[in-house]
Amino acid sequence: MPLAPPITDIAQLKSHPALGLLTEWNASVVEAVKFDRDELTTWIEREAIREACAILRDSSSCPFNYLADLTCVDWYPSEPRFEVVYHLLSIAHKERVRLKVRLDGSSPVIESVTSVWPSANFYEREVFDLFGVRFTGHPNLRRIMMPDDWEGHPLRKDYPVEGYR
């Protein structure tokens, strides 16, 4: 089963409900799209992520009401260094979409989506703990996995696997 090449043209992917909703709301927040291996990835402008999530959640035609996962990828040493990744699921329509936001390495800050999904609470704390990305508006942004007095963010690519000695 050879892999089909990814589709990156927005016009071709308009039929996907998530992209349809986003472009209908405000096409300028969608920075790029990719449809690869049957999964849609949408890059969203950093400032618009919380509103974009709210739009997707509250849609009447296809509500993406479930935040399945929230994580981060470190592309060190390239810039923008971080990509925060949101996996949304529409329980009623069995559709999935992946949202991504690119963040600078120097001051990775992004608006929290805990006001849209309270479930983002632990996930954002985990990303803060392990990557050092700050979420503004988060109710309790503390370390969750590592001890409170830990130094550094272990899942960053410049953090050695065996830790600092």
Place this chain on the structure above:
Amino acid sequence: MAQFPPAVAEAFRDRPDQDRNLVLNMGPQHPSTHGVLRLILEIDGETVVRLKPEIGYLHTGIEKTCEAKFYQQVVPMTDRIDYLCPLTNNLAYCLAVEKLLGLEIPPRAQWMRVLMNELTRINSHLVWLGTHAMDLGAVTVFLYCFREREDLQRLFEMVSGQRMMTSYFRIGGLALEPPLGFFEQVKKFVDRFPGNVDEYEGLLTGNPIFMMRTKGVAYLSANDAIALGAGGPTLRGSGIDIDLRRDAPYSGYENFKFNVPVRSEGDVFARYLCRVAELRESAGIVQQALAGMPEGPIKADAPKVVLPDREKMKTQMEALIYHFKIITEGFAVPAGEVYQAVESPRGEMGYYIVSDGTAKPYRVHMRGPSFANLQTLARMCEGQLIADVIAAIGSIDVILGDIDR
């Protein structure tokens, strides 16, 4: 003043006017918190005012370790995440890598995966049922459940050589052909298993003490369940009809017929009924898998990814070369990213894998169902009695390996 951990200090600091509340630490060595879960409870008499889970005691950095391993070396690590359903983790990881590679899996391997996966679900639910009932005072059920669990672990040992950390699924198929007599043993087990479930239900379902401890306790509404990211029986117990095996079939689940038990009450008893019904459904799926088990290879035809048989290695030069290459250099996976979700006994178990085209994963993220379910605990317990916290913890079936990773 003594140095308090930040969470305790915070509980004091936030509510200076309410100093009549007592801050109580539960865990991480408390036997009914199912592992190293630690809860900071703020209580007013017997009533829980606030509940904060403190996690991370079992954090081993598996996600970081995965980045330093070849793709095939990650499989045994996935066993150790959710140690009650290692095969479900194996499956989610293997499916994700197979999706990245574009590999097609032969039908026999797919059916074996479904069969083993459902046995694992039964195994996991048995541990849950036994410990949950024991927390609520019914010790007999624990002994009955572990009797059946022992049989299941013998079955796992038969196919993989290990009782718990099986690593039986490999990228591209299975590790080994199941041994002679395996299917007969499985058949014997699932033939009598519904009778065993009747036994457990006879002890619990109509039991007035059990009902008083569970009915109307730790209520979670459907809206809260979705907003807080609950999964699996916790979500279905609140009336949301979702099951990834049916809604987004993987590994040939579309060939199987089963019901998805849903209850609308949203309490501990509803979650109990969902899981017990799932025990019966899983036994039914195993019966179907046994009846229709196809013949054929158990590994995909991809010599650069799948290790060759020992027999071939000793007779064919290419097989030996491929074996050497896979072991020493791994295999390159085309760049890209996938998110593969499977229905674990606790809910959506998702693997997000990013590949940069090399032989080691650039990033592996596990979306653990217990991590998500744990967030519902505060909503369930706040305003309730402290004794009901134990019932609530049992009902969401937390596995700390899955939470902390």
